[in-house]
Amino acid sequence: MVKEYIAEFVGTFVLVFTVGCNVLSAGSPVWAVTSIALSLMVGIYALGGVSGANFNPAVSLALACSGKLEFKQMGFYMGVQLAAGLCAGLSYGALFGRVFDLQPAAGFSWLRAGLAEMIYTWMLCFVVLNVACSKMHAGKNQFYGMAIGFVVIAGGYGAGHISGGCFNPAVALGIDLASLGQGVPLMKSIGWSAFYIPCEFVGAIIASILFGACRPEEGNTRQEAPAPGDYPLSSRLLSEFLGTYMLVLTVGLNVLGGSPAPVWSIAASLMCMIYALGTCSGAHFNPAVTIAIAAAGRNMSPRRTLCLTLPCN
Numbered sequence: 001m002v003k004e005y006i007a008e009f010v011g012t013f014v015l016v017f018t019v020g021c022n023v024l025s026a027g028s029p030v031w032a033v034t035s036i037a038l039s040l041m042v043g044i045y046a047l048g049g050v051s052g053a054n055f056n057p058a059v060s061l062a063l064a065c066s067g068k069l070e071f072k073q074m075g076f077y078m079g080v081q082l083a084a085g086l087c088a089g090l091s092y093g094a095l096f097g098r099v100f101d102l103q104p105a106a107g108f109s110w111l112r113a114g115l116a117e118m119i120y121t122w123m124l125c126f127v128v129l130n131v132a133c134s135k136m137h138a139g140k141n142q143f144y145g146m147a148i149g150f151v152v153i154a155g156g157y158g159a160g161h162i163s164g165g166c167f168n169p170a171v172a173l174g175i176d177l178a179s180l181g182q183g184v185p186l187m188k189s190i191g192w193s194a195f196y197i198p199c200e201f202v203g204a205i206i207a208s209i210l211f212g213a214c215r216p217e218e219g220n221t222r223q224e225a226p227a228p229g230d231y232p233l234s235s236r237l238l239s240e241f242l243g244t245y246m247l248v249l250t251v252g253l254n255v256l257g258g259s260p261a262p263v264w265s266i267a268a269s270l271m272c273m274i275y276a277l278g279t280c281s282g283a284h285f286n287p288a289v290t291i292a293i294a295a296a297g298r299n300m301s302p303r304r305t306l307c308l309t310l311p312c313n
Contacts, residue, residue: 005080007051011043012084013091015055016174020092023100030260033156033165041149048132048145057081057169057197058204062125065208066218068133078169085174093178102175102192105161113163114199120155121167121203122210123246123272127151129211130276134218135225137279147275150268154246157265158253169197214239214280228279239281243273247285 018039022032044053052069054060057078063069069077093099104113131137131144156165166172176193214235217223231239250269254262274283284290 001076004051005076007047008054008077008080009084011047011051011053011055012081012170013088014043015040015168016085016088016171017092019171020089020099020175020178021095024092024096024098033153033160033261034264036156037149037152040152041145044145044148051077052132053145055081055168055170056124058121058167058200059125059128061201062129062204062207062211063133065205066129066133066211068129081170082173085170086177087174089174089176089178099178100175101179102164102166102172102196104163104192108162110195114195116155116159116163117166117196118199118203118206119249120151120159120165121200122207123155123203123269124148124151124167125204125207126211126242127272127276129207130215134211134215136215136228143275147272151272153261154250154265154269154272157259157261158250158257158269161257161259162253163196166196167200167203169193169200172196172200210238210242214242214277225279229282231280236281239277240284243270243277243281243283243285246273 015036018036022035027035040055043055047053052063054063054077060069060074060077060081064071064074089099104110128148131141131147137144152165152167155167159165164175166175172193176191212219214231215225216232216235217225247266247270251262251266253259254265259265270285273285277283282293284293
């Protein structure tokens with residue numbers, strides 16, 4: 001088990017260290033989020049075969065709640081991830097001789113910051129569960145690392161201007177505790193992470209619930225994944241709702257927040273949800289796409305077309 005813990009430490013350390021270096025350096029703000037996302041993606045591909053490449057206590061919680069990770073193992077993983085986040089925070093603080101504060105952006109309340117963290121953490125955990133852990137996809141694809149990493153691009157540009165875009169308790173705690181190395185009192189240094197972390201854990205639990213609702217076979221150890229497109233209507237409708245919701249939300253947040261890379265972020269959100277839910281509903285997320293597929297005669301009955309484009313009982 002030692003190698004799994006080393007893998008989780010290394011992956012989490014690199015991720016949090018990359019966050020700190022991008023924030024504190026004088027590099028281009030346009031590419032900072034992309035740099036962080038790619039560090040996560042590379043770590044997943046490098047170490048996923050060793051530990052599962054969680055690198056995030058919220059992901060570990062989602063896996064445990066979905067029966068993909070033992071709760072005892074989850075506890076050990078969380079401890080290692082949080083320790084790695086602290087070490088990374090102290091490391092970039094020592095490298096630059098300064099740190100930065102974890103807090104909502106000016107003009108945004110604690111409630112809005114908490115919602116941003118919760119929503120994009122659930123998206124991250126939901127994509128992880130679908131592309132890397134589901135019976136449909138586990139061990140059967142090579143896009144899992146890209147799909148997971150690009151959630152950070154979707155959320156970082158979309159919600160980073162609200163909460164800072166952690167979506168990871170190890171990142172939140174690492175940023176806050178880095179202040180310890182600069183002489184900030186303990187209670188002051190962990191102020192916002194104490195709020196962000198529960199919001200992120202709530203997002204992980206929501207992701208586990210929605211994963212089970214979209215893929216009902218996951219609740220039955222003996223049931224195999226159905227053929228793509230053969231999921232119950234309720235699963236397909238929920239899939240379309242979730243994918244469309246995250247797409248439109250990301251569009252709105254990028255536009256209203258003055259994102260430096262709005263199209264990049266919006267495309268990433270669409271791509272991630274397509275990879276996550278394409279085998280469930282077809283991942284249309286667009287009435288025009290649904291109508292085009294039906295018009296082309298691609299196995300779409302009139303009732304199914306109506307249900308995927310309009311509210312349907």
